Amino acid sequence: MTVLAPPRGTQRIHSINPVAKLAASLLLSAILLVTIDWVSAAVALALESVLFVWAGLGPRAFFRRTFAIWIAAPLAGLTTLLYGVTSGQVYWQFWLMEISDGSISLAVATVLRILAIGLPAVVLFATIDPTDLADGLAQVWHLPSRFVLGALAGMRLIGLFLQDWRQLELARRARGLGDSGRVRRFAGQAFALLVLSIRRGSKLATAMEARGFGGSTVRTWARPSPFGAREWLLVVAGAVIGAVAIAVAVATGSFNLIIG
Amino acid sequence: MPRRHDPATPAPPPPAGLRAAGWGWRHAGRSSWAVRGLDLVIEPGERVLLLGASGAGKSTLVQAFAGVLGGADEGEEEGTLEVAGLDPRHTRGRAGLVMQDPDSQIVLARVGDDVAFGCENLGVPRPEIWQRVGRALGDVGLDLSLDHPTSDLSGGQKQRVALAGVVAMQPGVLLLDEPTANLDPEGVVEVRDAVAAVVRESAATFVVIEHRVDIWLDVVDRVVVLVPGGGVLADGDPATVLGEQGDELARSGVWVPGRDPLGGRPARPTHAPRPHHGMAEPVAGADRRIRGTAERADARGDESGSSQSTRAVRAALGAETASPAADQRGGVLLTARGLDVARVEGTTVARGIGLELRAGQATAVTGPNGAGKTTLALTLAGLIPPAGGVLEASAELAAGIRPSGRRRRGASSPDTSPMAWRSRELLTRIGMVFQDPEHQFVTGSVRAELEISLKALKLSAEEIEERIAEVAGRLRLDGLLSANPYTLSGGEKRRLSVASALVARPRILVLDEPTFGQDSRTWAELVRLLAEQLARGTAVVAVTHDRAFVDALADQEIVVGAELPATTEPAGAVRP
Numbered sequence: 015m016t017v018l019a020p021p022r023g024t025q026r027i028h029s030i031n032p033v034a035k036l037a038a039s040l041l042l043s044a045i046l047l048v049t050i051d052w053v054s055a056a057v058a059l060a061l062e063s064v065l066f067v068w069a070g071l072g073p074r075a076f077f078r079r080t081f082a083i084w085i086a087a088p089l090a091g092l093t094t095l096l097y098g099v100t101s102g103q104v105y106w107q108f109w110l111m112e113i114s115d116g117s118i119s120l121a122v123a124t125v126l127r128i129l130a131i132g133l134p135a136v137v138l139f140a141t142i143d144p145t146d147l148a149d150g151l152a153q154v155w156h157l158p159s160r161f162v163l164g165a166l167a168g169m170r171l172i173g174l175f176l177q178d179w180r181q182l183e184l185a186r187r188a189r190g191l192g193d194s195g196r197v198r199r200f201a202g203q204a205f206a207l208l209v210l211s212i213r214r215g216s217k218l219a220t221a222m223e224a225r226g227f228g229g230s231t232v233r234t235w236a237r238p239s240p241f242g243a244r245e246w247l248l249v250v251a252g253a254v255i256g257a258v259a260i261a262v263a264v265a266t267g268s269f270n271l272i273i274g
Numbered sequence: 275m276p277r278r279h280d281p282a283t284p285a286p287p288p289p290a291g292l293r294a295a296g297w298g299w300r301h302a303g304r305s306s307w308a309v310r311g312l313d314l315v316i317e318p319g320e321r322v323l324l325l326g327a328s329g330a331g332k333s334t335l336v337q338a339f340a341g342v343l344g345g346a347d348e349g350e351e352e353g354t355l356e357v358a359g360l361d362p363r364h365t366r367g368r369a370g371l372v373m374q375d376p377d378s379q380i381v382l383a384r385v386g387d388d389v390a391f392g393c394e395n396l397g398v399p400r401p402e403i404w405q406r407v408g409r410a411l412g413d414v415g416l417d418l419s420l421d422h423p424t425s426d427l428s429g430g431q432k433q434r435v436a437l438a439g440v441v442a443m444q445p446g447v448l449l450l451d452e453p454t455a456n457l458d459p460e461g462v463v464e465v466r467d468a469v470a471a472v473v474r475e476s477a478a479t480f481v482v483i484e485h486r487v488d489i490w491l492d493v494v495d496r497v498v499v500l501v502p503g504g505g506v507l508a509d510g511d512p513a514t515v516l517g518e519q520g521d522e523l524a525r526s527g528v529w530v531p532g533r534d535p536l537g538g539r540p541a542r543p544t545h546a547p548r549p550h551h552g553m554a555e556p557v558a559g560a561d562r563r564i565r566g567t568a569e570r571a572d573a574r575g576d577e578s579g580s581s582q583s584t585r586a587v588r589a590a591l592g593a594e595t596a597s598p599a600a601d602q603r604g605g606v607l608l609t610a611r612g613l614d615v616a617r618v619e620g621t622t623v624a625r626g627i628g629l630e631l632r633a634g635q636a637t638a639v640t641g642p643n644g645a646g647k648t649t650l651a652l653t654l655a656g657l658i659p660p661a662g663g664v665l666e667a668s669a670e671l672a673a674g675i676r677p678s679g680r681r682r683r684g685a686s687s688p689d690t691s692p693m694a695w696r697s698r699e700l701l702t703r704i705g706m707v708f709q710d711p712e713h714q715f716v717t718g719s720v721r722a723e724l725e726i727s728l729k730a731l732k733l734s735a736e737e738i739e740e741r742i743a744e745v746a747g748r749l750r751l752d753g754l755l756s757a758n759p760y761t762l763s764g765g766e767k768r769r770l771s772v773a774s775a776l777v778a779r780p781r782i783l784v785l786d787e788p789t790f791g792q793d794s795r796t797w798a799e800l801v802r803l804l805a806e807q808l809a810r811g812t813a814v815v816a817v818t819h820d821r822a823f824v825d826a827l828a829d830q831e832i833v834v835g836a837e838l839p840a841t842t843e844p845a846g847a848v849r850p
Contacts, residue, residue: 145383167381173425174377178713184657185714188706190730190778192697206716213712213760217378223342224371225381225439226395231367236390236403 025070027141033150034245035138038252043131045256051270052119054263055126061255062134069137079140083132091125123270130259134252144169146239153239160228167222171214175207182206289318289479290368290446292339296353298504299334299343308334310504312353316496318446321473321480323490323512326500327526328763328793332483335500336449338362339481340371358446367396369447370440374455374764374791376432381439385411385427386420388435392443403442410442413475414468428643430461434468441472448472450482454489455764455791458643458819462489469493485793487516487523488531499523527765527793535798541805541826604633607671607782607813608654608692608704614662615649622661623649624834631782631813636804638824639817641834647817648709648786650834654815655706655784656692666690667703671781675699698730705780709787709817711771712760720746720762720770721755727778741777748803749773765796772800782813789820801826 046058066076077084095117102115148166151157182203186192191202222228263269298310309331316322326332337343338355341362357365370392373379382388389410393403411418414434424435433453440448450469454462470493473480482490497515499507508519516523516530524530608631616622623646631637631654639647652658653665667690675689676699689695692704708714717723724745728738746752749769754762759770768788775783783804789797804814804827818824824831 145387170380170383170425181708181713184652184706185708186716187657187697187700188655188708189714189716189774190698190701190727191716192700193730202716209760210712214378217373217375218381220337220342221373221379221436222381222391223366224340224373225392226367226443227381227391229366229395231395231397234394234397234400234403236387236394236400236407238400 025072025075025141027069027071027137028143030248031150031154031239031241031245032142032147033154033239034241034248035142036147038248039135039138041249042134042252042256045253045260046127046131048272049260049263049270050120050123050127050272051263051268052123052126053266053268054259055123055130057262058130058255058259059126059133061258062130065134065251065255066137071137076137080133080136083129083136087125087128087132090128091121094124095121146237149235149237149239150241153235154241159233163222163227167218168215171211171218174214175211178207178210179203182210287444287446287476287478289477290358290365291318291356292316292369292447292479292481293356293359294335294353295355297335297338297355298352299331299338300350301334302347302349304349307331307504309500310352312500312504312506314498314506316479316481316498318358318479319477320496321494322482322496322498323487323494324481324483324498324500325485325487325523325528326507327502327528328765328796330500330502331504332500333451336371336451336481336483339447340369340449341366342371367392367443368445369449370443370445371449371451372433372436372440372453374452376429376436376456379436380424380427380432383424384420385416385418385422385424385435388424389439389442392439396443406442406444407438410438413441413472414438415471416468428461429457430464433457433461433465437465437468437472441476445478447479447481448476450480450484452483452485452791454484454486458790460643462486466490466493485527486529487512488529491531524794527795529794533794535794536801536826537798541801542808604635604811604813605670606668607631607633608668609666610654610663611666612663613650613653613660613665615646615653615658616661617646617649617652617658619661626663627832627834629830629832631815633781633811633813634808635829636808636814636816636827638828638831639815639834640819640824640831645834647834651784651786651815651817652706654692654782655704656695656700657706659693665692667692671703701727701731701778701780703780704782704784705775705778707771707775707783707785707788709790711767714771714774715759718758719755720751720757720759723759723770723774724751724755724777727774731778741779745773745777749799764791765793768792768796769799772803776803776807780812782815783807785814785816787817787819789818789823797823 042058046054071079095113096111098114098117098120100112100114100116104112104114106113144166148162152159152162186199186203186206192199194202260269292315294312294314297312298307300307300310312331312335324332324336334343339357339362341357341364343349345363355362357369360368362369380388381391386404386407389407390403393406398406407420414437416431416434416438418431424432427435437453453469454465457465466489469482473493480494482494484490491512494512496510497512498509499515499519501507507522508515520530520533524533524535529535610627610629613627613629614622614625615627623644627650629637639650641647649658653660669690672690675695677689692700695703706714715723717726721742724742725738728741733741742755743752746755749772751766751770751773754766754770759767762770772785772788785804788800792800801823804816808814808827814827816823816827
């Protein structure tokens with residue numbers, strides 16, 4: 015089950031507090047979503063690549079993790095190329111498809127932007143361990159521990175869902191219910207999974223209570239969740255990359271506000 | 275991070291006493307009381323085995339002591355209950371509880387974090403938490419790294435992690451509710467030894483619920499027997515209670531040492547007590563891979579020192595040349611030749627299995643954990659496709675299968691591969707009883723559970739009524755027809771899962787570990803019921819670790835070997 019226990023790496027990126035990764039990634043995305051132009055995206059991507067080297071993932075691990083982004087970005091680019099807003103010279107036309115100066119620049123901007131937002135997000139998120147994230151949310155951001163730990167424990171059940179689903183499939187065939195139509199079978203099985211999950215959930219809740227969870231005592235934390243200079247550095251780096259990218263775009267006149 | 279084993283001198287927690295005075299509990303929405311009018315005092319430091327028939331409210335009592343029974347919206351309470359003189363709801367952490375199901379007791383993803391969870395909730399300072407975690411893991415004999423993923427553990431290991439989590443909380447009372455019920459024999463011993471070690475080291479009061487008395491006899495110094503509806507039937511030192519109440523206890527389902535649940539009568543009248551080994555019977559003249567499996571199983575048997583399986587397999591090899599005339603009880607219904615089985619496509623777990631299932635014949639499938647026994651059962655039951663080799667129904671079994679255009683693929687009709695049959699066609703031919711009964715429940719009531727297959731068969735209303743009445747009466751489910759299957763006791767769930775397969779009257783009944791965690795009464799009922807089915811000509815296949823069950827019923831034993839060597843060819847390569 016990889017949902018809950020991703021490999022704990024020794025690389026630098028693994029040792030950073032997940033809360034900082036979350037903050038940095040959200041900040042950078044928010045800034046980069048303000049404009050759609052190729053200059054800001056290219057600047058951000060260039061600056062980020064310095065950070066990727068610093069993360070210590072190694073080219074193999076980096077490309078394996080970000081594989082989906084490298085597929086998605088060109089596909090989105092291609093769509094924009096064919097269907098994007100037409101302006102300037104038209105080079106090729108077929109039915110609704112039209113390649114023009116406008117759609118070409120929009121396509122380049124799209125590809126670069128998806129990479130600039132997607133790559134850091136994946137690198138940061140894929141190295142987040144849910145347990146560490148829960149520790150961070152509760153200890154750094156002071157979210158209620160009941161809520162955070164309940165969600166964390168619940169995530170363990172997600173790994174069991176798949177197993178349960180397969181088991182239910184077999185059970186329904188064994189019980190003579192396997193011949194009905196796909197939709198009906200799916201609905202019945204989904205309901206059975208819901209019942210089973212609630213059942214598991216309530217058993218888990220009892221087990222947690224039996225270990226003193228939800229009592230009146232103030233909880234301590236076995237794992238520290240340090241938020242120090244490195245974490246601040248990452249968050250600031252996210253903000254600075256975004257700011258520099260925007261500034262360069264404005265300076266070169268390519269800034270293109272997304273709204274309006 | 276301060277994560278390391280650091281054995282320091284433990285501060286012994288003071289043991290807590292338990293007291294119930296006129297105590298009773300009725301679960302919300304139930305008309306009868308789970309426990310009522312109970313008076314019981316357990317002194318600090320006593321070690322108690324809590325016995326009683328299924329439904330005597332043992333689990334309810336123990337959960338109440340642990341403070342997890344809930345408030346007024348969960349049920350109605352009367353009388354008083356105390357842990358160390360206080361209401362258990364306000365003493366969380368004083369009483370630690372380990373329950374049955376290994377999967378629902380693990381909270382976190384890594385062993386160390388999971389053991390630490392209870393300490394965190396009790397507000398133990400961080401450096402002390404990791405000291406306690408290291409000590410607790412040592413106490414239960416788990417030599418695992420703190421980062422070890424909890425999802426990788428065996429059932430017995432999970433229970434020991436749960437136990438360590440409770441031990442680390444340094445409770446005044448240690449409460450165990452059938453901690454070994456869901457484990458195979460190896461896991462049972464593993465957990466028992468861990469508990470015994472903990473109880474030796476700690477001064478805590480100890481209460482365990484269990485119907486297999488012999489497991490705990492060396493650990494406890496007092497036995498308390500509860501009666502359904504409330505009150506104490508017997509109370510005293512183990513020898514006296516078992517001596518005086520042995521018959522009564524055995525009748526109510528307790529496994530009293532030295533007592534045969536079948537009362538000395540063989541389950542199958544025509545069935546001579548089966549020799550301990552030597553009945554394994556691969557199909558004579560079948561393909562060569564049978565020998566391969568048998569050899570692997572043989573090697574594994576030697577390694578683990580299990581002479582039982584080794585001898586059974588040797589006998590199997592001998593049987594290849596001997597005439598398999600011994601068990602010609604009825605016609606062959608299903609034949610496997612060189613059968614490879616895989617739960618997930620591409621990861622074959624057992625190979626080259628050869629066997630014949632005959633009407634009226636019982637087949638036991640045995641072997642070490644992870645050998646693919648369950649996967650074999652699911653394959654024989656026509657629920658997952660074979661990964662290789664042949665699984666073929668006889669003309670007798672396949673009679674009446676409607677060929678469908680989609681399935682024909684040039685094959686002769688009717689189709690003889692159970693996997694190709696419709697779900698409805700499977701019902702009357704091969705029934706499957708899953709290891710965990712909850713996994714096969716598909717409705718909200720016992721009646722609906724029994725009805726659903728019969729409705730799928732489009733039987734008349736009268737016929738449905740008749741069959742339900744018959745099977746419910748036979749399996750003591752007639753009083754529970756409107757109950758929700760999930761709220762039944764372990765024994766009742768097992769009986770319902772068997773009943774819901776039998777009600778369709780399959781020619782072959784496949785059961786996966788049907789006797790796991792069952793009390794002796796349910797055990798004996800199951801054995802007798804299966805003997806009856808055999809006498810009627812049903813073929814029975816049971817995956818089991820239970821030697822007594824094999825001895826009582828089996829005509830042939832198939833030993834499935836351990837993991838495959840890494841060099842075997844991929845499953846796809848041997849597909850016909």
